[in-house]
């Protein structure tokens with residue numbers, strides 16, 4: 001959740017455009033609403049009456065527990081946690097702003113950690129949860145226009161250092177993430193007197209494979225150029241965040257806990273007036289991600305939408321009793337899921353959003369312009385180099401292109417191929433703008449965009 005992520009650090013990274021998150025996006029913030037693709041507002045919708053969580057029916061609210069009981073170990077949360085969960089369930093029902101839910105249960109999930117499960121059948125569109133914003137931990141989130149930031153960077157610079165992750169590397173976006181971390185830490189410091197104490201006590205530490213783990217297996221990042229760069233990115237970003245949080249919390253593990261909570265559980269909400277906030281939505285934040293595959297017709301089961309005073313989770317399709325309730329956190333590849341959320345694919349390459357990397361080094365400058373062409377002369381090599389430098393490639397590093405994304409007419413890989421097919425320095429000078437039209441100020445070239453679904457080989461089950 002915008003949710004869905006995000007490391008020990010070095011110097012703060014320079015402001016860089018964040019990649020388009022699975023709409024934020026995502027480090028992992030849980031990005032989206034319906035189908036995980038966008039947020040929708042449903043102010044006028046009549047919501048079905050809701051029952052309370054079955055698991056909470058019987059009890060007198062459990063005694064409030066202080067955070068001293070909170071385990072910051074990375075061992076799986078076990079029985080000791082039952083008490084904390086019972087207190088959390090009671091807390092959800094407490095007060096005027098009770099969380100409304102019916103027929104859902106919080107239990108261990110085969111996907112990872114805890115998850116929400118249906119205890120009855122839900123027809124498509126049924127409201128499953130309503131979480132009042134009063135029960136949410138939130139901060140304002142301004143200037144989240146990540147798309148603009150991405151567009152401003154020359155296309156080859158993006159290929160040279162793109163953050164292929166919902167990394168929130170953009171400074172303004174990070175401010176909101178840090179503000180929410182601070183809020184979380186502040187509440188935690190208040191112990192049992194925090195009105196969120198029971199909620200905080202059930203927020204876990206980073207999962208074993210989350211990049212925030214010091215013992216993150218480095219061999220993972222050797223698996224692919226994309227994963228390696230992505231991991232490097234999140235490390236830089238998280239180190240900067242951890243450093244920025246130090247004045248608020250000295251204990252490294254607690255900072256880590258807060259940062260992980262925000263990256264992997266927070267959602268970016270946009271209200272009717274365009275107001276934005278970053279929000280931790282209790283109970284909904286226990287919903288796990290569904291990874292769409294090309295080979296099955298099964299999909300994630302839920303989406304969420306915002307009303308004036310609460311967030312509602314609805315059934316994306318008919319849901320059967322016993323099913324785990326899932327969201328699509330975003331259109332994440334396996335590498336992104338790993339770096340944003342610490343989610344490891346059960347079976348590699350099944351994810352419909354997986355991508356391949358094509359990496360290209362400066363050797364291409366001296367490659368012939370075509371099968372029949374001779375090796376380029378010095379003038380052509382120099383013209384190619386100057387042109388590529390103007391579009392962001394300093395030629396000291398490799399470019400890493402993502403396929404199929406970069407196979408769009410506006411993609412960097414095709415721009416590079418077009419340039420390399422020119423046979424003289426004069427042609428390069430003449431055609432540069434046409435080839436790199438996407439780098440011109442205000443460039444929009446809608447007619448040449450191939451719909452994304454045609455490139456992606458479409459996930460057959462994709463809704464929305």
Ligand SMILES: C[S@@+](CC[C@H](N)C(=O)[O-])C[C@H]1O[C@@H](n2cnc3c(N)ncnc32)[C@H](O)[C@@H]1O
Pocket residue numbers: 001003004109111112113114115204207264265285286287288289290291340341342343344
């Ligand atoms: C929003 S939380 C979901 C609730 C979480 N399972 C818990 O126990 O608190 C997101 C985290 O859940 C885990 N997760 C979510 N979806 C998953 C999946 N499909 N497979 C494995 N782990 C998943 C990851 O650790 C992720 O960072």
